[in-house]
Structure formats: C-alpha cells, structure tokens
Amino acid sequence: MGWRSQLSTSLKEGLSPVVDLVYPPRCPLCGTALASQSGLCSECWSEIEVPGEPACESCQRPMGSAAASKSTCCFACAKEPPIHDGIIAASLYNDASRKLILALKHGGKISLAPLLADLIASRMPPETDNIPLLVPVPLHRWRLWSRGFNQAALLASELAKRGKGELLVDGLVRSKRTPSLGGLGIKERSDALSGAIAAQSGARPVIKGRHVILVDDVLTSGATSNACAKALMDAGAASVRVACFARVADGGISA
Structure with missing residues (x-):
C-alpha cells in the first residue's frame, strides 16, 4: 500500500466518528440502525439471493437438477x-x-x-x-x-x-x-x-x-x-x- 492509500485510510478512520455522528449509519434497504456506514442489516442480507448450483456455465442462469444432468448449459445458451x-x-x-x-x-x-x-x-x-x-x-x-x-x-x-x-x-x-x-x-x-x-x-x-x-x-x-x-x-x-x-x-x- 502506497503512502497516498495509507493517508486516505487514516483520514477515513479519523473522520468516521464525526460522519457517524452527523449521519447515523442506516441499512440502505430498510433504514435499520447499523454499527457502521457500510453493509446491510442481517435481515436484509438474508434477502440477497446469491447464485447457486446447478447453474448454466455460460450465463449463470439457475437450472433444475434434471436439466443440469443433461447439459452444463441452459437451453438459451445452447441454442445461441x-x-x-x-x-x-x-x-x-x-x-x-x-x-x-x-x-x-x-x-x-x-x-x-x-x-x-x-x-x-x-x-x-x-x-x-x-x-x-x-x-x-x-x-x-x-x-x-x-x-x-x-x-x-x-x-x-x-x-x-x-x-x-x-x-x-x-x-x-x-x-x-x-x-x-x-x-x-x-x-x-x-x-x-x-x-x-x-x-x-x-x-x-x-x-x-x-x-x-x-x-x-x-x-x-x-x-x-x-x-x-x-x-x-x-x-x-x-x-x-x-x-x-x-x-x-x-x-x-x-x-
């Protein structure tokens, strides 16, 4: 990390208490009070759906297990x-x-x-x-x-x-x-x-x-x-x- 990055990090850390006082941390989705200015509350985190498996290897569109057993690509990607x-x-x-x-x-x-x-x-x-x-x-x-x-x-x-x-x-x-x-x-x-x-x-x-x-x-x-x-x-x-x-x-x- 260069000295500019270190200086920027130090300034952010030093100003964080002031920012939190003027703008109390809130969840950007529901407005619940948070401990810091970044992130979501636990309830809203649970609403973020992360892509899982099985999924098309080309477009990451979710696939049913039956379709995945036949191909690694969804129908749309296989067609075009x-x-x-x-x-x-x-x-x-x-x-x-x-x-x-x-x-x-x-x-x-x-x-x-x-x-x-x-x-x-x-x-x-x-x-x-x-x-x-x-x-x-x-x-x-x-x-x-x-x-x-x-x-x-x-x-x-x-x-x-x-x-x-x-x-x-x-x-x-x-x-x-x-x-x-x-x-x-x-x-x-x-x-x-x-x-x-x-x-x-x-x-x-x-x-x-x-x-x-x-x-x-x-x-x-x-x-x-x-x-x-x-x-x-x-x-x-x-x-x-x-x-x-x-x-x-x-x-x-x-x-």
Missing part, C-alpha cells in the same frame, strides 16, 4: 451461445437487489458502489499472472450528462481498488442513443443496439490481446453485454467475461 466467456454475478435479481440498484442508479446514492463492488469481488476468482482489464458498460453521453455518473464505471473503479483488474474506464463508447430495453424481445433489443457500441479508437491498442472483464450493475437479456463483448473482441480482446451485481434469471426484467 453468448459471445462472452462467462458471467460473474454477485446476486440474482429480486426485490432486495433491485432496490439497491435503483438507489445507486436513479437515486444517486453512489455511496452504495463500494458495497455492491464488494459483493461482486467476492464472487470473482483470484487473478494470478494475467491481470484483466476492467471495462464498464458505457452510457450514451446524453444519459451520462443527465445522470451525472455511470454506475458501471463506479463499480469497475471499486473493483480495481480491490485488486481485481486494471481499470480502462473509457474502453467502450456508446455512440448511438438507445431506447430503454425493458419490455423488448430478444430481436428488438439486438436491433436497438446494432452499431451503438464500439471500442474507443485510442483504447484498441490497450485492449488487444488482453483478458477483459466487462462490468455492469445488472444483466437482463444479455443483449447489451453481447454488444459490448463483440466490440471488445473486434478490438482484439483475448477473452471477455461479464461481472455484474445482479443477474436476472428470466431475462424479462429491467432496472
């Missing part, structure tokens, strides 16, 4: 294999994870990013020799200006702080403004994203030959992650995995 090399999901999309995502993305509670990143990091395998690039799913510039931040970039930055990879925050660009994908079918989602996402020209030399982890807050149908993975592979990425906080099991819900 995803472009990426697998999904790392911290949780399955339910009421609890949805509230956290909406609070971060639309409620402006960016202080939740470290918590969500901690949960994603806990599901990621230890990286050894090949340090991956952490590339966030991009927002169109108009949406970025209106929201003020890219939640995927916040998560990617927090993952980099946790030693999960090298941050490349502007690796991808969304050049075409796309409509909300909620309620659209698979083909309509794919058509809406056609030509919308590409690798930044200046980032291509950095991406070429690297293993990439694409970071997002929630994964629904996989249309956006596939568009991003294709752009990264076109730029020469050796592989692309997707890391997200919540994975929608049926692909039919949008945050």
Whole structure:
C-alpha cells in the first residue's frame, strides 16, 4: 500500500466518528440502525439471493437438477451461445437487489458502489499472472450528462481498488442513443443496439490481446453485454467475461 492509500485510510478512520455522528449509519434497504456506514442489516442480507448450483456455465442462469444432468448449459445458451466467456454475478435479481440498484442508479446514492463492488469481488476468482482489464458498460453521453455518473464505471473503479483488474474506464463508447430495453424481445433489443457500441479508437491498442472483464450493475437479456463483448473482441480482446451485481434469471426484467 502506497503512502497516498495509507493517508486516505487514516483520514477515513479519523473522520468516521464525526460522519457517524452527523449521519447515523442506516441499512440502505430498510433504514435499520447499523454499527457502521457500510453493509446491510442481517435481515436484509438474508434477502440477497446469491447464485447457486446447478447453474448454466455460460450465463449463470439457475437450472433444475434434471436439466443440469443433461447439459452444463441452459437451453438459451445452447441454442445461441453468448459471445462472452462467462458471467460473474454477485446476486440474482429480486426485490432486495433491485432496490439497491435503483438507489445507486436513479437515486444517486453512489455511496452504495463500494458495497455492491464488494459483493461482486467476492464472487470473482483470484487473478494470478494475467491481470484483466476492467471495462464498464458505457452510457450514451446524453444519459451520462443527465445522470451525472455511470454506475458501471463506479463499480469497475471499486473493483480495481480491490485488486481485481486494471481499470480502462473509457474502453467502450456508446455512440448511438438507445431506447430503454425493458419490455423488448430478444430481436428488438439486438436491433436497438446494432452499431451503438464500439471500442474507443485510442483504447484498441490497450485492449488487444488482453483478458477483459466487462462490468455492469445488472444483466437482463444479455443483449447489451453481447454488444459490448463483440466490440471488445473486434478490438482484439483475448477473452471477455461479464461481472455484474445482479443477474436476472428470466431475462424479462429491467432496472
């Protein structure tokens, strides 16, 4: 740890009592008093559903034991294999994870990013020799200006702080403004994203030959992650995995 990190840690520790006095720690989901500013209460922790086994090895969608005994991939992935090399999901999309995502993305509670990143990091395998690039799913510039931040970039930055990879925050660009994908079918989602996402020209030399982890807050149908993975592979990425906080099991819900 460098002296800047040590100084930052010391300042945070020194100011914690003051922050706790002015802003008493509360669970971000239910408002229950907590001992510290990070985390959830025990009851809300129990509502976060972590992906279990058996699950599809490609998309981490839960599978019944009978289906898993016949194949390691779900029907959707067997029919149309995803472009990426697998999904790392911290949780399955339910009421609890949805509230956290909406609070971060639309409620402006960016202080939740470290918590969500901690949960994603806990599901990621230890990286050894090949340090991956952490590339966030991009927002169109108009949406970025209106929201003020890219939640995927916040998560990617927090993952980099946790030693999960090298941050490349502007690796991808969304050049075409796309409509909300909620309620659209698979083909309509794919058509809406056609030509919308590409690798930044200046980032291509950095991406070429690297293993990439694409970071997002929630994964629904996989249309956006596939568009991003294709752009990264076109730029020469050796592989692309997707890391997200919540994975929608049926692909039919949008945050």
